[in-house]
Amino acid sequence: MTNTLVTLESRPSGAVQESNFGLKTEAIRELKDGEFLVAIEALSMDPAIRGWMNAGTTYIKGIELGTVMRSFSAGKVVRSKNDSFQIGDYVEGMLGAQTHAISDGSGIRIIDISNSKITHHLGVLGMPGMTAYFGLLKKGEPKPGDIIYISAASGVVGSTVGQIAKIKGCTVIGSAGNDAKCNFLVEECGFDYAINYKTEDLNSKLKEYAPDGVHIFYDNVGGETLDTALLNLARGARVVICGAISQYNDMGNIHGPANYMKIVTARGYMTGIIVFDYVKEWPEAAKEIAGWIYEGKINVKEDVVHGLENYTDTLMMLFTGKNFGKLILTV
Amino acid sequence: MTNTLVTLESRPSGAVQESNFGLKTEAIRELKDGEFLVAIEALSMDPAIRGWMNAGTTYIKGIELGTVMRSFSAGKVVRSKNDSFQIGDYVEGMLGAQTHAISDGSGIRIIDISNSKITHHLGVLGMPGMTAYFGLLKKGEPKPGDIIYISAASGVVGSTVGQIAKIKGCTVIGSAGNDAKCNFLVEECGFDYAINYKTEDLNSKLKEYAPDGVHIFYDNVGGETLDTALLNLARGARVVICGAISQYNDMGNIHGPANYMKIVTARGYMTGIIVFDYVKEWPEAAKEIAGWIYEGKINVKEDVVHGLENYTDTLMMLFTGKNFGKLILTV
Numbered sequence: 001m002t003n004t005l006v007t008l009e010s011r012p013s014g015a016v017q018e019s020n021f022g023l024k025t026e027a028i029r030e031l032k033d034g035e036f037l038v039a040i041e042a043l044s045m046d047p048a049i050r051g052w053m054n055a056g057t058t059y060i061k062g063i064e065l066g067t068v069m070r071s072f073s074a075g076k077v078v079r080s081k082n083d084s085f086q087i088g089d090y091v092e093g094m095l096g097a098q099t100h101a102i103s104d105g106s107g108i109r110i111i112d113i114s115n116s117k118i119t120h121h122l123g124v125l126g127m128p129g130m131t132a133y134f135g136l137l138k139k140g141e142p143k144p145g146d147i148i149y150i151s152a153a154s155g156v157v158g159s160t161v162g163q164i165a166k167i168k169g170c171t172v173i174g175s176a177g178n179d180a181k182c183n184f185l186v187e188e189c190g191f192d193y194a195i196n197y198k199t200e201d202l203n204s205k206l207k208e209y210a211p212d213g214v215h216i217f218y219d220n221v222g223g224e225t226l227d228t229a230l231l232n233l234a235r236g237a238r239v240v241i242c243g244a245i246s247q248y249n250d251m252g253n254i255h256g257p258a259n260y261m262k263i264v265t266a267r268g269y270m271t272g273i274i275v276f277d278y279v280k281e282w283p284e285a286a287k288e289i290a291g292w293i294y295e296g297k298i299n300v301k302e303d304v305v306h307g308l309e310n311y312t313d314t315l316m317m318l319f320t321g322k323n324f325g326k327l328i329l330t331v
Numbered sequence: 332m333t334n335t336l337v338t339l340e341s342r343p344s345g346a347v348q349e350s351n352f353g354l355k356t357e358a359i360r361e362l363k364d365g366e367f368l369v370a371i372e373a374l375s376m377d378p379a380i381r382g383w384m385n386a387g388t389t390y391i392k393g394i395e396l397g398t399v400m401r402s403f404s405a406g407k408v409v410r411s412k413n414d415s416f417q418i419g420d421y422v423e424g425m426l427g428a429q430t431h432a433i434s435d436g437s438g439i440r441i442i443d444i445s446n447s448k449i450t451h452h453l454g455v456l457g458m459p460g461m462t463a464y465f466g467l468l469k470k471g472e473p474k475p476g477d478i479i480y481i482s483a484a485s486g487v488v489g490s491t492v493g494q495i496a497k498i499k500g501c502t503v504i505g506s507a508g509n510d511a512k513c514n515f516l517v518e519e520c521g522f523d524y525a526i527n528y529k530t531e532d533l534n535s536k537l538k539e540y541a542p543d544g545v546h547i548f549y550d551n552v553g554g555e556t557l558d559t560a561l562l563n564l565a566r567g568a569r570v571v572i573c574g575a576i577s578q579y580n581d582m583g584n585i586h587g588p589a590n591y592m593k594i595v596t597a598r599g600y601m602t603g604i605i606v607f608d609y610v611k612e613w614p615e616a617a618k619e620i621a622g623w624i625y626e627g628k629i630n631v632k633e634d635v636v637h638g639l640e641n642y643t644d645t646l647m648m649l650f651t652g653k654n655f656g657k658l659i660l661t662v
Contacts, residue, residue, distance in 0.1 A: 260587055272596075
């Protein structure tokens, strides 16, 4: 039995290239006590992977050259010397871009796929979905009648936030970068309004859809989007910082929110979501979201590519905006 | 009987200049029913005045050209056709930069100067003191053992925040722009540490005095001070935005807090204080602060200049850091 793995062969200076990666096959070694073997079925393709390919910082370790690409992956336990992970269990965690992974269980969670697709556990029932769920419910504190604005709304996090907010009785506004994504938000996710930030003026559209301001701003973008949203806060508004994708390419030169004093005049606050703080509550949350999916209240969009040999091309889709929905590579 | 008043003659684009102001004398008109005349004794010189000189926003109205400069002032009722304000009463409120003001009583409060100086009611027992009291207690939520860092700490707001925080059992760090102010903080206000931000490195000093970060940051400064403080937040930190004096001269080009994502990783939040939200609770708070002053737990420092003809120079002291203590202009 062999393992096929995608390795990091060189560090890119800009966009990733085919030559940065290798595809290798190796024998699978014997398990030690406490270990188990996972046959991986699907990889989550995330923008964060590009960062992990750098040499690393004090905050995050880069992937070592010659080793397997880091990846959130999901699969089935096929061998085990660990009582907590039985053969036949489905698991998810940082298992790498490969067909098989040996793990001692640290950071790995067992997933229930009886009522859900395994790929959902990398998206709406995985870290992105949990980020949406806890960020909205614990930090945004939505009340019926509240207006929420979500930036980068067509991603897994954003579209899940908006759909949960609809369940909670909010009016939902989302912004995205093209008309197809905006249509998806309104027609498939039930958003009340979608703003194409590339062709429409965000500030005037927010003023049109929320003349008295938004009660919750769930931000995945930062930069000018955050500046503009701060001009449109209702009294008592909650600004939930989830990400700042507009700033990740130049982390040494972050554009701080110039309109931060608007938080004061709005009698609001700015806070953020760290999804790992709620890890004990994940299973319960995943169960609730799976129920909403089953009831048709949450629409999940996935963009699935097959085959480890397509790893580079699939990863590049993230940075050219070609994917539409949660990007998954199946093995 | 005449009134002498300082008027706004032109709007400054950056720092205020002598030419922005006029000094006029006019006759005092007869009182209508419900009105009273105040002989003003002292004006509060506040950074907010610079903002009022702009054309205005939806949130705050600018001073109209040719009219009296807006000012919190205190004085004595000398004529009255209003039963609630008797001749001999001392009052405080938005009475303008002038020797005499006619008021119908709206926004004016009667002050008790039997156990306090009239000027205290423009500072530690007035709006700045209330800002300190409610900003710290309602928004900072100090707990014994918390470490608080206060910027522009030698001002009346900052020094009052720090002294109340000491009463509440906190460790108090303040920054100020010269050694005399720093000595005042430690020796007269009982701060644990003072940082001269012009000669010492704020970031390394905060790391020295609060290696695990600060639980409360009470910000009067904004800009780079805010950036640096955000690098030094303890888990669960509260960032209370009170002012942004470093930014008021160029409101069109605010330096937003580049390190705002640190609020997220600290599991903290940023909020602000609008003192007028607590106006009903002011008398009770002023009574409590007056008690602390009487007990010697709160030390009050005032910087008093005399004469309306010195209005511009006195106002400019606020922005060059020349004042030391609550800046008052007596009439």
